Amino acid sequence: MKYRVIAAGAALVASSSAAYAVGLDRSTRPTGLIFESGNVLEFSLGYTNPSIDGTDGANTPTGNIAESFVIGGAGVRYEINDKFSVGLIVDEPYGADILYGPTSTFLAGTAAKVDSNAITAFGRYKFDENWSVHGGLVYQSLSANVTLSGAAYRGLSGYNAAFSNDSSVGYMVGAAYEIPEIALRIALTYHSEIDHELDTFESIGATPIASSTTDVTTPETIELAVQSGVAKDTLVFGSVRFSHYSATVVSPIGLQGATMNPNASLTDLENAWDAELGVGRRFNDKWSGSVSIGWEQKGSDDLVSPLSSTNGATYLTIGAAYQLNEKTKISGGIRYTDFGNAIANIGGNPVATFDSDSALSAGLRIQYSF
Template identity: 50%
Template structure:
């Protein structure tokens, strides 16, 4: 069975992972390493979330902003055994701002995170069935946080700016394939990356670096042919966000030991779908996904949702032997939660996100 690329891969950004699953945005996809020959890919995604809560009978307004994700990847095949890839993506991000409303619980609170990562990978095939892959990942991260509103008491008005810092991590994994039935099972581990972010806090005190660790993660992905021109695919992704602690020097002096500016639970995401090739030019896919709720609906105001469910549709057009264009759309229902601090709480319910994506692939 001739292998074909699933159209849903055009949707490079999770529908709204920035609030539904920690800070994930790209899921650190390395799928290009499993392609054939030399290939270049460029992807663009845009997500429009709506997340608003009920603050004492008054709407908070939408606390999240639309965001874009751009990524690119290049694969080079040296021979039948060795191939290499270079990937640029935006692995983590957040765009959250509570509209400023006098007397509100969190009005004026803000959490902005930006990142970019460069991954160099190599893959070695022992035979047609077994292979290993791994490489180095360089990541840059910066952020700013403002705590504002009655829910923060004496900390209301606190602001911290975290300057950019770059650091290295690694990627390692393996795969089993059976090409005659388009079967592939791949397991990939991405290490945690520790950043020392130059930090300026407006509550006084000396400027100092803040150690922040982005999560280690494990991705299990599979696909297999089930009928002529029909493929079933799926994935499980686990990210260990409980080790992502943000505790700047001045903030630490105002709060109990162990308190973090962000409280992010570990996340697990599941996806399953089916792809179908209709003819030599067109193929399509549909997938559903689920992100496990943490069980406790009390969450940080900087991440006021808990879990998610989504459905995505995709289509791919093979324009020529070298050029293909994929597009996808995703609707996500974001789980209800209560944004809570010691002095206040705001329930968030019935929120969602709409995302679209496009990817251009060129073989050379």
């Protein structure tokens, strides 16, 4: 039973498809490379086209507030011996591209852009064929720009905060249990919070109001991933991930002063859960494929920030992997995401409603063994 080919079709597809997911997630911290065999070099590219539009409190359309985006990734794994391997993973863990168009009376001009990059240096040690541990350091950069605009923000309309790029270090650590004969793997991986100090320039219109440093923490995450062969040429897989987004608060000094609220924040993010379940199938020596369904859940109500106007989701991913030759493997897939209904609010006051929103994602990954 050639489970390794099946696993490629099942697991790589999801991580090579760009996501529009809970919180600010983009690449959802890919870790599949850690569990590959031998020496591997890989490159991935993903594209997402979201459609998120609603109606604001003045009963005018918001237009599509979410812009399409492309994310890239790369990684290398080197096997030092049959017990110890090391590698690097480059990804874009967080991001946002939000802009309310001129049709929205309440929110026209409100915008948020978040960019990030991360490099993870990892190592894995196998005690035997069943038990292993993995871990490493994560070097992460983060920058952002936020504008609040429209009648919903009243005297704060025209506020802008530009957050300069900052880099900081965190870590990830995990363990796995495997039975290679049936492709069973149970892996638990933890990514730490990463604290940033972002130089911040704030203004309202053309008037500067503050120049300071803002502390921002990206969330810790923990993921349990499971896969197992269940029949000849067939593999099932699944995962559960928790993201501690309530720790991500963006409260610059100028915003606190302008609102006379020491707890004022540009974010209103809630802790989030993501679960996925799927099946992979090997068709022949060249081709394998997979299909999976996933769910995202955050918070206990429909209230969200105008800068993050989605509320949970259900998604379907279909993918395939092709073994081009002995050394080269190509995998890819598409994902359709259906978002839950959401009510954008400012200080508890509804300012827009969003329903029937979705996103279409596609991804491609190339792996080369050397």
